[in-house]
Amino acid sequence: MAFDVNDFDESHPAPFEWDVMRLAASIVVATDDNGFPRKVGRRLARHAARRYREQVRALSEMNFLGVWYSHVDVRDRVQAAAETATKSERKIAKKTMAKAQRKTNVGALGRLAERVDGKWQIKDEPPLIVHADITPARRKELNSFYRQYLESLPKHLLPLLAHYKPVDFARKVVGVGSVGTQAFVILLIGTRGDDALFLQLKEADDSVLERYTTSDLFKHQGERVVFGQRLMQASSDTFLGFASAASKSKRMDFYVRQLNDYKSSANIAKMDESRLSKYVEVCAEALARAHARSGSATAISGYLGKSTAFDKAMGSFAVAYADQNEQDYDAFAAAATDGRMEVVSGV
Secondary structure (H helix, E strand, C coil): CEECCCCCCCCCCCCHHHHHHHHHHHHHHHHHHCCCCHHHHHHHHHHHHHHHHHHHHHHHCCCHHHHHHCCEEHHHHHHHHHCCCCHHHHHHHHHHHHHHHHCCHHHHHHHHEEEECCEEEECCECCCEECCCCCHHHHHHHHHHHHHHHHHCCHHHHHHHCCEEEEEEEEECCCHHHCCCCEEEEEEEECCCCCEEEEEEEECCCCCCHHHCCCCCCCCHHHHHHHHHHHHCCCCCCCCEEEEEECCCCEEEEEEEECCCCCCCCCHHHCCHHHHHHHHHHHHHHHHHHHHHHCCHHHHHHHHCCCCHHHHHHHHHHHHHHHHHHHHHHHHHHHHHCCCCCCCCCC
């Protein structure tokens, strides 16, 4: 098991500082949400920036293959932390790893699908997963899409996928950051009975970073997402691919990934200051490794130097961002209270 960066919907070549700023800001927002004093958020943001700077320097002194094969091993970290961790912390770590190990396609079959007239079918879970608008025409389009997806994969994977056949499609609601985009789930069943593979199709729009950087580097937005993930992760999803679908007004690009692929995440809301400090440290290390794979660790390290100027700048930015975050929420809440914005609860 490896700990790594995720969520590549907006991945695009851009200044490395932007990622570090995003990490630092997220840390202060998280400490605010956990009820910690603002000084704790600033300190942890600086800590993350310092660990990033130190890790980039260490990576800059390695050969390129060493950087490429480096990764953050979860088991090693858990074993090292066990020496100083409390009984409760060790229990949480084991529970998190066990949860990840249960997230497999085979385990998801009984949870996400059911037999209907002897055939496997994705369960409707309104409003999150529905078949409502999967018309015969849409089903034909999705089958065509699947053939495109196969063409995007490395050729050595085709014999493996030849053992699976798409048997059902359903629309899936995506996360808050992707509201307004389309997503689907495909259920594939293997030739040996109940051997299942769940794939998720997710629409990929232009990266928000393109307007500030060099645009038109990627003609296909799904390919852009897949490229970024394969480049920066130590061990990417085997089934990452991409394809397109046509709508009445435009071509829609999608990327494809496994729906369940042995992954889990930490519960930041339940972390005390000590555990959160360790967590942001490993996040910073993972980000540094991703940048070293996709850019020049030597150039980044030379730019940052050995002083704490970068750490302090990231801490100050993160606090300012969190302040703006609170102001934005207050404005949102005020608009909802005085009727300028309609709020519907219970959905």
